[in-house]
Amino acid sequence: MSSALMSGAALTPAGAQLALPGAVAPTPEGTVTSPGGKSKKKLSSGEMGQARGPVVMPKAPSEETIVGKTLQLDGAGGAIEFSRIGPDLEVAKLTLSGDRLSRSGEECRVEIAGMPLKLTRRDSGSGxxxxxxxxxxxCPFTLDVLDGAILVTNDGKACEIKEADCRADPSGLWGTAEREFDPKKAEDMLGARAKVEKDVRADFRELYERNKKEKLVRSFVVKEQAGFSSWREEVCRSYAKESDFGYCALRLTEARAIALGAQLASGVKLPEGYAEAAAAEEAAAKAKGKK
Structure with missing residues (x-):
């Protein structure tokens, strides 16, 4: 077995079932606000309300933006390629990079065998x-299709591929490789991000205005928006040439615009247990204030 590439002990995929947070639809019962801002209690899963007025949800990127391309994690790590077999999207090639299990800090790379790998379509709830x-x-994981990129989540756990003596974490943005960035397009990319940022701020203000009389929904919308910037920074801090191009931030901000558009068009769906958690937090704050 090579120190850089697993051979001989090929990883052959087999059937498996794993539920990752936010990856399996439908979502259990919760609170849904209509586009007009009025809440509807205990709507069954998938009932998001009907859009009113001229709200137009941004179009989600197509799978065609990633088929036939080589996408790299953080622009310099593992690599993935996709293909289409009829209507189905499949992984045509996958290489994971990480650290050796036996020697922490030493890089390892694993080329997954048994291609192609079947992908199962899910409802993201984010558009x-x-x-x-x-x-x-x-190493099962969930991916969202962005424009020429994918955002991978893995329940916060790295994959231990013992046959290859390798621990790899596939989570993050897989997109344009470092070598493919054109310095002449840096200014245009940063300008595109500024425009999308403006759209996101406008959509957030509109969403807030529609739900400002619903305390629970309003607080959720505010917290979600407030947490976006720090989450984006965490995901993008390791992306190649990010300070020069802002590529990762652009793709995640575009995804945020689509998510806000979905909420504007169909209403805000609160996560399961959010109301209970918010009530408990408020009660704890009041109890602390009385001491």
């Missing part, structure tokens, strides 16, 4: 096209 890779038991 994006979402898929789960369940056919690789050693």
């Amino acid at each position: 994006l096209r979402r898929y789960q890779l369940l056919s690789l038991p050693a």
